[in-house]
Amino acid sequence: MTIPSTRRAFLRGGAAAVPVLAFSPSAHAWLACTDAAADAIAIPGLDGELLTAPADRAAAADDWGHIVSDMPLAVLVPASVDDVRKAVKFCRKHCIKVGPMSMVGNSHSTQGQSQAKCGLVIDMSGLSEIHAVNATDAVVDAGVRWFELLQQTLPLGKSPPVLTDHIDLSVGGTLSVGGIGGQTPQHGLQADNALELWVVTGDGDLEVCSPTSNATLFNSVRGGLGQFGIIVKARVKLIAVKPLARRYSAVYADVATLLADQVALMNEGRFDYVEGLAFPQPDDSYVLTIEAVKYFDAGSPPNDAAMIAGLHFIPGTDTAETLPLYDFYNRLEPIVEFTKFTCEWYLPHPLTDFFLPLSEAADFIESTLAQTPAVDVGYGPVLIYPFPRAKVTAPFIPLPNEKVTVLFSLLRWASSADPAVAADLVEKNRTVYEGVREVGGKRYSIGSVELSFADWILHFGARWPQFLARKLIFDPKNTLTPGQGIFPW
Ligand SMILES: Cc1cc2nc3c(=O)[nH]c(=O)nc-3n(C[C@H](O)[C@H](O)[C@H](O)COP(=O)(O)OP(=O)(O)OC[C@H]3O[C@@H](n4cnc5c(N)ncnc54)[C@H](O)[C@@H]3O)c2cc1C
Numbered sequence: 001m002t003i004p005s006t007r008r009a010f011l012r013g014g015a016a017a018v019p020v021l022a023f024s025p026s027a028h029a030w031l032a033c034t035d036a037a038a039d040a041i042a043i044p045g046l047d048g049e050l051l052t053a054p055a056d057r058a059a060a061a062d063d064w065g066h067i068v069s070d071m072p073l074a075v076l077v078p079a080s081v082d083d084v085r086k087a088v089k090f091c092r093k094h095c096i097k098v099g100p101m102s103m104v105g106n107s108h109s110t111q112g113q114s115q116a117k118c119g120l121v122i123d124m125s126g127l128s129e130i131h132a133v134n135a136t137d138a139v140v141d142a143g144v145r146w147f148e149l150l151q152q153t154l155p156l157g158k159s160p161p162v163l164t165d166h167i168d169l170s171v172g173g174t175l176s177v178g179g180i181g182g183q184t185p186q187h188g189l190q191a192d193n194a195l196e197l198w199v200v201t202g203d204g205d206l207e208v209c210s211p212t213s214n215a216t217l218f219n220s221v222r223g224g225l226g227q228f229g230i231i232v233k234a235r236v237k238l239i240a241v242k243p244l245a246r247r248y249s250a251v252y253a254d255v256a257t258l259l260a261d262q263v264a265l266m267n268e269g270r271f272d273y274v275e276g277l278a279f280p281q282p283d284d285s286y287v288l289t290i291e292a293v294k295y296f297d298a299g300s301p302p303n304d305a306a307m308i309a310g311l312h313f314i315p316g317t318d319t320a321e322t323l324p325l326y327d328f329y330n331r332l333e334p335i336v337e338f339t340k341f342t343c344e345w346y347l348p349h350p351l352t353d354f355f356l357p358l359s360e361a362a363d364f365i366e367s368t369l370a371q372t373p374a375v376d377v378g379y380g381p382v383l384i385y386p387f388p389r390a391k392v393t394a395p396f397i398p399l400p401n402e403k404v405t406v407l408f409s410l411l412r413w414a415s416s417a418d419p420a421v422a423a424d425l426v427e428k429n430r431t432v433y434e435g436v437r438e439v440g441g442k443r444y445s446i447g448s449v450e451l452s453f454a455d456w457i458l459h460f461g462a463r464w465p466q467f468l469a470r471k472l473i474f475d476p477k478n479t480l481t482p483g484q485g486i487f488p489w
Pocket of ligand 1: 064099100101102103106107108109110113114115124142143163164165166169170171172173174176177178179180181225226227229230231232446481483484
């Protein structure tokens with residue numbers, strides 16, 4: 001399954017590509033012929049395409065946030081792993097930054113994390129082949145999107161153990177940030193379910209790593225925010241799943257009760273998936289709901305009364321429905337399509353996600369929601385759900401120092417395209433972030449909070465020296481993923 005040429009043409013805005021043959025370090029520019037500048041350096045031969053047209057570069061200067069726009073010098077659509085290797089080696093040598101980005105359907109980062117100002121964006125959706133689906137794992141290119149993998153595994157009764165709420169995200173992108181979902185309480189993050197990774201390091205070397213071979217690289221790259229290498233291929237775990245999903249929902253009076261029930265369910269393992277959602281209301285209050293799902297075989301539905309027994313939701317607010325498992329996994333698609341139709345999909349999304357210690361979570365969430373009017377969330381919703389810290393093994397995803405962590409996500413949609421509205425919400429995120437730090441929480445590194453170098457050191461805490469040391473080993477010239485803004489040089 002390679003990227004169709006029509007999609008490539010779309011990525012290129014339909015424009016004919018101007019062949020790029022050389023790079024001039026003095027002009028910091030790509031050239032169409034090798035004698036166009038005295039210092040022109042021929043670029044290595046590539047299987048894919050190097051795009052320099054303004055439309056291609058503009059597409060790579062955008063993401064789902066629509067807040068940051070950092071124009072790269074060029075976009076590489078690789079057609080082979082060797083292209084990625086050659087490009088990184090070349091860029092490292094000539095001090096050009098490289099940003100891996102999944103561009104089909106655009107990057108889902110919200111604050112320029114995959115962009116590369118004056119650098120090279122590598123569009124990872126050029127590598128989109130599913131190589132093998134085995135009994136316990138699948139081998140996929142990093143540009144494959146989770147829904148594409150599911151379409152091959154579900155007919156075999158298999159699924160990755162953890163899925164993000166939106167399944168149109170790239171394998172390489174979510175393994176690089178973590179990848180959390182309602183199955184995380186039982187199975188950890190997506191990054192915890194990677195079995196083997198093929199990585200092009202900042203030196204341009206291709207290395208294969210796993211928990212037992214080259215484990216230092218493996219543990220750096222999982223959740224490593226693209227700082228140590230570009231994941232080009234991954235072996236990801238698959239588990240047996242049932243074909244149907246019984247989805248339960250109920251309303252709660254307060255966050256403390258919701259969390260207490262979620263933690264009890266998590267410890268008991270009664271459901272396959274548990275999340276919590278707070279929906280903003282016109283009067284600026286929030287409707288707090290639990291969403292819990294049990295997978296089952298046709299003819300053996302779960303007993304509804306038993307599934308919700310002992311829970312403390314508001315009586316009479318519970319509902320239950322059955323869906324094919326794929327439809328449950330793909331539940332955001334109708335919302336995505338609707339908001340694309342209304343164009344709201346294209347508004348800025350200054351969202352932010354945090355990890356809170358359970359002991360502080362209820363009070364912190366209640367008080368933050370009380371100060372967050374509906375207009376500051378928009379479509380929302382707000383996500384609230386706990387998971388055990390011990391399930392997360394990726395070392396560079398810092399979590400609060402308690403046994404149970406609570407995900408708290410303000411999935412903000414700006415009410416207009418006015419950049420001032422998004423800027424105001426990004427500033428509000430900063431205020432919430434400072435409050436999160438005061439209660440011992442951490443940021444999930446995917447949203448829109450502006451962090452200084454000092455903030456990043458605080459973020460990694462005791463793991464910062466190790467993070468820095470690994471950067472010096474695997475990307476010593478700081479070539480990779482400048483958009484995360486961790487290393488300001
Ligand atoms: C509607 C919606 C719902 C979402 N729901 C969830 C959710 O439930 N759970 C969750 O965890 N997240 C969720 N996300 C956030 C998502 O995980 C992030 O946006 C993440 O960045 C992945 O998006 P992407 O695949 O487009 O990667 P990108 O945004 O392109 O990349 C993310 C980061 O990883 C780097 N990167 C990309 N590819 C590679 C690679 N192959 N190797 C190394 N580095 C790479 C990029 O440079 C960037 O720094 C959601 C996002 C949206 C828009």
